[in-house]
Amino acid sequence: MGRTVKDLTESSDLKSIPSEYIVPSHADEVEEAQQQVPIIDYNLLTLGSPEQRSKIIDNLRSACLDWGFFMVINHGVPESLINEMMNLCLNFFDLSPEEKSDYVGKHVLNPIRCGTSFNTSVENSYFWRDYLKILVHPDFHAPLKPDGFRETSNEYCKRTREVVKELLKAISESLGLEEDYIEKALETKSGQQILVANLYPPCPQPELAMGMPPHSDHGLLTLLAQNEIGGLQIKHKGKWIAANALPNSFMVNIGDHMEILSNGKYKSILHRVVVNNKATRVTVVTANGPSLDAVVTPASNLVGFENNPPLYQGMKYKEYVELQESNQLDGKSCLDRLRI
Numbered sequence: 001m002g003r004t005v006k007d008l009t010e011s012s013d014l015k016s017i018p019s020e021y022i023v024p025s026h027a028d029e030v031e032e033a034q035q036q037v038p039i040i041d042y043n044l045l046t047l048g049s050p051e052q053r054s055k056i057i058d059n060l061r062s063a064c065l066d067w068g069f070f071m072v073i074n075h076g077v078p079e080s081l082i083n084e085m086m087n088l089c090l091n092f093f094d095l096s097p098e099e100k101s102d103y104v105g106k107h108v109l110n111p112i113r114c115g116t117s118f119n120t121s122v123e124n125s126y127f128w129r130d131y132l133k134i135l136v137h138p139d140f141h142a143p144l145k146p147d148g149f150r151e152t153s154n155e156y157c158k159r160t161r162e163v164v165k166e167l168l169k170a171i172s173e174s175l176g177l178e179e180d181y182i183e184k185a186l187e188t189k190s191g192q193q194i195l196v197a198n199l200y201p202p203c204p205q206p207e208l209a210m211g212m213p214p215h216s217d218h219g220l221l222t223l224l225a226q227n228e229i230g231g232l233q234i235k236h237k238g239k240w241i242a243a244n245a246l247p248n249s250f251m252v253n254i255g256d257h258m259e260i261l262s263n264g265k266y267k268s269i270l271h272r273v274v275v276n277n278k279a280t281r282v283t284v285v286t287a288n289g290p291s292l293d294a295v296v297t298p299a300s301n302l303v304g305f306e307n308n309p310p311l312y313q314g315m316k317y318k319e320y321v322e323l324q325e326s327n328q329l330d331g332k333s334c335l336d337r338l339r340i
């Protein structure tokens with residue numbers, strides 16, 4: 001890896017961006033939150049009456065069918081923990097190049113790695129983003145610095161896994177499957193969780209650069225917490241929509257393996273990140289997937305014979321992750337390979 005975007009923006013009074021950060025035009029029309037991403041009340045889902053729970057499961061079904069994205073409120077993960085996690089990620093990015101050097105330029109399945117863009121070894125142009133990615137489950141890893149990162153990230157990841165577990169139960173039910181179907185079929189108790197911190201420093205020419213290109217996520221559910229600076233856009237009914245999260249909510253999206261499991265009923269959704277010239281956007285993401293050894297196929301109860309054939313072939317999750325992470329990030333190109 002060469003310089004990070006952070007180094008680039010801090011080393012000089014940057015007035016224009018280096019040519020390698022120029023990406024093809026993306027100034028296509030964006031609808032500014034005309035339509036609100038659906039909101040799911042986690043507290044009512046888990047602690048409400050049976051009627052309240054089934055109402056939320058209905059909401060979840062509509063959200064998964066119509067959007068593939070939803071905001072989870074009242075999730076019980078303390079705001080102070082989320083803020084602490086975010087600050088520790090910022091502190092990580094502030095470490096010196098020497099302190100980060102152990103984690104630079106690593107293979108995609110290395111437990112801790114940091115870098116810039118998505119995969120600079122295969123990219124012709126770079127994205128305006130620095131990242132830190134850590135495998136945190138089933139085996140927990142953490143960088144040695146900054147102080148406190150290990151304890152806080154361990155707690156944060158545990159708490160978000162709990163939220164994911166409950167959401168997966170509800171999503172199973174919303175598909176008409178047993179509550180524990182996904183947990184059992186995909187061995188999510190030993191599921192892979194990745195903690196990703198994304199940093200998008202201010203960009204002098206935001207219209208020429210891109211924080212992250214249109215892509216879908218591998219895995220089942222991605223949970224995203226962001227600071228107060230927007231930038232996430234999602235493709236909804238053919239248009240890009242600015243997805244502005246409510247304070248203290250998680251933005252959740254369906255991953256490719258939920259699309260496979262549901263045989264295309266719940267689709268993973270394209271999203272991207274645009275940058276701005278004013279302030280740094282930071283996001284803390286957990287990507288929650290099946291066990292690395294699980295071969296994900298459409299749920300047998302969701303496929304019939306003639307009128308409802310399986311639409312995706314199975315692939316081991318580990319192979320899928322390696323495939324996606326070692327190529328350029330490009331729409332839903334990975335999932336497209338599995339379509340029958």
Ligand SMILES: O=C(O)CCC(=O)C(=O)O
Pocket residue numbers: 196198212217224226231232271272273283285
């Ligand atoms: O930082 C964001 O807003 C989105 C990040 C993202 O899409 C990802 O890490 O997969």
Ligand SMILES: [Fe+2]
Pocket residue numbers: 215216217222271
């Ligand atoms: Fe993503």
